[in-house]
Amino acid sequence: MDTLTTPPDIRNLSLDDLTRLADEVRQEMIQAVSTTGGHLGAGLGVVELTVALHHVFETPDDRLVWDVGHQCYPHKILTGRRDRIQTLRQPGGLSGFTLRTESPYDPFGAGHSSTSISAALGMAVARDLGEQTRHVVAVIGDGSMSAGMAYEAMNNAGAQNTRLTVILNDNDMSIAPPVGAMSNYLSRLLSSKPWVSIRNVAKDLVAHLPRPVERAARQVDEFARGLVTGGTLFEELGFYYVGPVDGHRLDQLVPVLRNVRETTQEGPVLVHVVTKKGCGYEPAEVAPDKYHGVGRFNVVTGALHKPVPQAPNYTGVFAKGLIAEAEHDDRVVGITAAMPAGTGIDAFGVRFPERCFDVGIAEQHAVTFAAGLASEGYKPFVAIYSSFMQRAYDQVVHDVALQNLPVRLCMDRAGYVGADGATHHGSFDLAFLLCLPNLVYMAPADEGEMMHMIATMAACDDRTTALRYPRGEGEGVDLPERGTPLPIGQGRVVREGRAVALLSLGTRLHPCLRAAEALGQRGLSPTVADARFAKPLDMALVRRLATEHEALVIVEEGSRGGFGAHVLQALAEEGLLDNGLKVRSLAMPDRFVEHGKPEQQEADAGYDADGITATVLALLADETGAGAGAGVGTVIGDAAGHPPRA
Known part of the structure; x- marks a missing residue:
């Protein structure tokens, strides 16, 4: 790799x-991710x-x-970014995903699947309209083929019958094991009893033949499997099917890709490449699944560096709360979209498979x-x-909210x-959900509140409910075995004061x-108040904050418009802005924020403790605080009698 800079060199x-x-790229990637953390298994497999x-395509003119x-x-290492690979996912460093602004070798950015x-x-199509000749190649994993957009x-x-190459990276796993009929299509077909029976008879026969003939028979077996799989789904969709090809053998990959590049075949081609996720690192x-996305780890032992948690994380608390509700109500079900571990649904599945x-x-x-389930009680x-x-x-709009179905x-x-x-x-869930009629929208201030909100959702059978919660650890408050439903649309004051009010969400x-x-x-x-509910809004609380204080600062962790x-x-409709109330709303900036440390991202947004303090001082235009009220406010406990932790 020291003699190579960009793809033309290879x-x-x-x-x-x-x-x-390939061996050197694999080692470079392992070393880099062991230092920075990131997605490991998927990259090793390709x-x-x-x-x-x-090697085969003329990137970046050919689009990959x-x-x-x-x-x-590996793509980043080979496309002029090797010298920065140790900055992966670090502030100011390389993105963990393809990014158009990062390199001409990234013609399309992606962090979500199936695009x-x-x-x-x-x-x-743009190439054809412009009468150009470049090749366009899409590489999609088998997990992403479970999404309808791919089909x-x-x-x-x-x-369209447009010349296009699709590489199906069949590694039998996306993040969690793939699910669904389409994701398991190839495996199911090739493991069917008739096919296996025929193959077993053939194996018995070729076992008694000379070794060259046996090798030829194995190649015939692979070819036949390609005929069976390619002759159905993909060709019915209009693709010329090639494969399966061993994705870890360059002596197979290179000739096949070169043939595909040089073919005069009209229309789209699908190359079925079989790979092993995590290949080359035991x-x-x-x-x-464990090594899909990792933090820092020891390269020699593979041991993951796991900081000692100071408090339960919100995902784990969600699982605990959901299990507690399901133990008392056999109508509670859990649903996720290919993220069982990431959402805590895996723990629920162990208890209630x-x-x-x-x-x-x-x-x-x-x-x-979920809407169908809700419609049946x-x-x-x-x-x-x-x-x-x-x-x-x-x-969410058409199938859930419009029909007022109690989906959570x-x-x-x-x-x-x-x-x-x-x-x-x-960033955007508050903005795109708060505009929906009759929705209940909650955000917990800590993990204890989250338990109560899960119980609130379980008890709410007459409308759609929504709950947002962050990544990472909670505040270390005590957790009940099961939450207690909250009065819907009722916030709380957690610190009494005067002059200025802080209204927080989540x-x-x-x-x-x-x-x-x-x-x-x-x-x-x-005064510090916890809204608890973004919708319905606690108007009694809002009126009190607006009429008893000269300034109001609203703080949320979401985009503007939320x-x-x-x-x-609500303040405008009630005429509460007519008496000179000073108001500021702190939210995410009106731009896309790239990767970095969460605490720095929050500071840059201005809604960490220092940013809130600065906003209040500027709003009151009194750096010393003279004349703006005196004394330290009192702290009021929550509904369960526990004082919040500052």
Whole structure:
């Protein structure tokens, strides 16, 4: 690798040199991820494929589109970014996904799945309209093939008959083991009893033949399997099927890809490449789900560096709360979209396997599936990352909210998520859900509140409910065995004061309390309130804060147009802005925020404790606090009598 800089440098290498290069890329990637953390298993599985693609195709003029993007680390090493690979997912460093602004070798950015074929088809049509000759290649994993968008694109590509190459990376696993009929299609067909019986008879026969004949028979077996699989689904969609090909043998990959590149075949081609997730690094091969996304680890032993938790994480608390409700109500079911471990649904599934459903990478289906369950009297909890819920928005509107079905939408990773960056920040759920009529929307200030809110959702049978909660650890408060339902639409004052009020939603409460302490040292006495419910809004609380204080600061961890806008509209409609009330709303900035440390992202947004303090001082235009109220405010306990922790 020391003699190579970009893909043109590898195009004249021999197969032996390409194999050596693949080994070096694999070791470089392992070393880098062991230091920075990131997605490991997926990238290790496509090292040889990445080398072969850049060897055969004239990238970046030929377009190479990676689905999801979490398997693109070898691609980054080979495309002029090796010297920065140790900055992966670090502030100011390389993104963990493909990013158009990072390199001309990244023609399309992706952090969510199943977009590659659609984007590549668009590029191919643009090429044809411009009378150009470049090749367009999409690399999609078998897990991403469980999403309907991939089949929509393939159906369109087949009908369009546009020259396009799709590489199906069949590693038998996306993040968790793939689920669904389409994801298991090839494995099921090739393991069917008739096919296996025929193969077993053939094996018995060839075992008595000379070794060259036996090798030829094995090749015939692989060819026959390709005929069986390729002659059905993919060719019915209009694709010319090639494969299966061993994705770790460059002597197979390179000739096949070269043939595909040079073929005069019209229309789209699908190359079925079989790979092993985590290939070349034993710990990742043995536990591919565990090593899908990792923190720092010991390269020699594979031991993951796990900081000692100071408090339960919100995902674990969600699982605990959901299990507690399911133990008391056999109508409670859990649903996720290919993220059982990431959402805590895996723990629920261990306890209640018959009531746990992983529908694959299919958020739209997950929501409407839940709507069907709710229409029959069940209590579905749909656990999906906030950023992934964006893909199911029409289903939330049309299939759930419009029919007033009691589906429980549980959005993990709300707010900034750090190293995963803009594609995974939970930025927009408040803005796109608060506009829906008759919705109940909650956000817990800590893990104890979260238990109560899960119980509130379970008890609410007459409308749609939603819950957002962040990634990471809670505040260390005591957890009840089971939550107690809260009065819907009722917030709480946790610190009494005067002059200025801080109205927080969700986990911004604790920075608000720290800011109140800092302001108290300046002679100010802020009131701090926890909205608890973004909708329905506690108007009695809002009126009190607006009429008893000269200034109001609203704090949320979401995009503009969310909770703050909701409160401001309510204030305007009630005429509460007419008496000179000073109001500021703190939210995420109106831009996409790239990867970094969550605490720095929060500071840059201005809604950490220091930012809230500065906002209050500027709003009151009195740096000393003189004349703005005196004395330190009192702290009021929560509904269970526990004082909040500043």
